[in-house]
Amino acid sequence: MPISISFEVLEVLDAIDRTGTFAEAAETLHRVPSSLTYLVQKLESDMQVELFDRSGRRAKLTEAGRFLIDEGRQLLAAARHLEAKTKGIQSGWESELRICLDAILPSASLWPHVRAFYDLGMVTQLRLSTEVLGGVWDALVTQRADLAVGAFGEPPHASNIAARPIGTLRHVFVVAPDHPLADLPQPLESAAIARYRGVVISDTSRQLQPQSVARHDGQSVIVVPTLAAKVEALCEGIAVGMLPDRVAEGPISEGKLVTRRVAGVREYTNCYLAWREDKMGRALEWWIAQLDKPDLVERFFGALPPR
Numbered sequence: 001m002p003i004s005i006s007f008e009v010l011e012v013l014d015a016i017d018r019t020g021t022f023a024e025a026a027e028t029l030h031r032v033p034s035s036l037t038y039l040v041q042k043l044e045s046d047m048q049v050e051l052f053d054r055s056g057r058r059a060k061l062t063e064a065g066r067f068l069i070d071e072g073r074q075l076l077a078a079a080r081h082l083e084a085k086t087k088g089i090q091s092g093w094e095s096e097l098r099i100c101l102d103a104i105l106p107s108a109s110l111w112p113h114v115r116a117f118y119d120l121g122m123v124t125q126l127r128l129s130t131e132v133l134g135g136v137w138d139a140l141v142t143q144r145a146d147l148a149v150g151a152f153g154e155p156p157h158a159s160n161i162a163a164r165p166i167g168t169l170r171h172v173f174v175v176a177p178d179h180p181l182a183d184l185p186q187p188l189e190s191a192a193i194a195r196y197r198g199v200v201i202s203d204t205s206r207q208l209q210p211q212s213v214a215r216h217d218g219q220s221v222i223v224v225p226t227l228a229a230k231v232e233a234l235c236e237g238i239a240v241g242m243l244p245d246r247v248a249e250g251p252i253s254e255g256k257l258v259t260r261r262v263a264g265v266r267e268y269t270n271c272y273l274a275w276r277e278d279k280m281g282r283a284l285e286w287w288i289a290q291l292d293k294p295d296l297v298e299r300f301f302g303a304l305p306p307r
Contacts, residue, residue: 004046007079009039010072013051016040017061017069081123094146094281096125100139102150102271103130103201103227104169104244109300110149113290117283124283135204137274142207146279147287150297151272156208163274167297170245170267174257176237187263194219199230199239246301271297 015025016036026033044051051065061069101107107130114126131139133152139145141158155163173188175181184192198221222239224230227247233239235256242265243257251257273291275284293299
């Protein structure tokens with residue numbers, strides 16, 4: 001069955017409703033009034049629906065006419081967006097850009113960049129996600145992300161992935177003040193720590209080998225889904241473990257956690273901005289230019305309000 005409604009007639013109906021008369025709508029559209037009248041009457045005939053009540057001195061929309069105009073405006077907006085998006089893609093802008101942020105980094109620091117990107121008026125849709133530990137690299141390798149912000153640890157051996165260092169993250173070993181490890185001489189030995197439950201965030205890798213931070217041989221652990229849950233478990237004294245120093249400083253200043261030095265543990269982890277070179281477009285290039293800073297990690301944490 002052929003469709004009677006065209007974008008042309010939807011634009012005509014929209015103009016009539018906005019201006020109030022066929023004559024003013026025709027002037028707005030730079031057409032003669034008779035052409036508008038013909039289009040509307042033809043649509044009414046084809047649909048067998050009365051869009052205007054012409055019983056009075058001025059034609060008024062019927063309930064069906066009002067419904068058609070309101071719904072038609074949504075179709076017009078979608079068509080305009082589709083047209084702009086198609087032109088944008090033709091000029092090198094991606095239809096969608098998928099950005100993955102490590103859950104350790106504060107997402108609030110990303111919003112100014114998101115706002116600046118949308119201020120460009122481009123049609124690229126952003127899809128933001130978070131992953132944990134090796135899951136950030138995994139998102140790139142499995143093509144779930146085009147750009148990774150805060151991929152920790154060394155880059156995997158994978159084709160089409162480029163990486164730039166954006167800083168380091170210092171980890172500190174923390175326990176609740178009343179935990180037995182808080183009273184032992186420092187530095188703590190791995191064997192002593194292994195006697196107590198640890199807490200780790202579940203690595204979200206799907207294909208790559210999962211990572212863990214400073215897990216001790218023979219230590220039982222509780223696996224939690226988020227960084228916030230890990231901090232809570234540590235503050236409750238349920239478990240012990242490592243935290244980024246910028247994350248730990250709040251609970252430490254509040255007296256909920258204390259730091260302990262640990263023998264033989266690497267405190268610093270390299271952090272990277274990484275992307276898929278086979279997905280390079282103008283939106284991805286823009287984001288790389290904004291975030292490719294050797295001190296981005298520090299900038300992200302420094303953007304947080306003081307506690």
